[in-house]
Amino acid sequence: MKTIKVSVVTPDGPVFDDDVEMVSTKAKTGELGILPGHIPMVAPLEIGAVRLKKDNKTEYVAVSGGFLEVRPEQVTILAQAAEKSEDIDVERALRAKERAEQRLRDQKAEHYDFRRAESALRRAINRLSVAERR
Template sequence: MAGTFNLVVVAPAGEVLNTEAEFVLAPGAEGELGILANHAPLIANLVIGVVRYTQDGKVEKIAISGGFMEVAQNKVTILADTAERAESIDVDRAEAAKERAEKRLREKQSETDMIRAEVALKRSLARLRATDKL
């Protein structure tokens, strides 16, 4: 059996998670990053997506909207712009945000609105993926 390591997820509002994990899969800027115990030191940029981690053989999920990940001395620290554990996500609210963003993209207002709508859509999709509703 593979070993475990400390996984800490922090957002501006405070610590979201501090636990022992067996595996982490994070949405890196260049693709997904898989981390096991005793991984080599690493610092990576994270993008909007879902962090998956395995704890006692069960996969858990956290939706993030970007940030950074540091791997050092058998510890993974994720500093996220925002982070929500799957069980705390309001699915109805996430679906409403997705619909609003899709509507804005269809209407094609100003360039700024398009960029904001694309980011909002990515965030809502990540939240829905974390809850397995997408």
């Protein structure tokens, strides 16, 4: 089966670099499925999971938004933060989720930035969801 090269890169370095049969992820405009030979495009990504299918197996990478660049033979994902499912520290993600939930509850009294707390909660929930798929 044909494959497409996929690179997931953060400011800290590469997170994933391999050939896969299909990439699925959530862009700001909706869900995207990318196969080898896909038309070139660039799209902003939502906080979510990138699903990478190869040899009847699926690997997951949690991304905190970013950008997706597609060329016929390569997909590049540039994200501020990204973690493969097996690399996610579940305890740390749970603590981040609890902190974000507490900030959302206390946001009126403490004047926390609601959008920032909400984004932190979405990132933590995404990491936990991806970690469950190991």
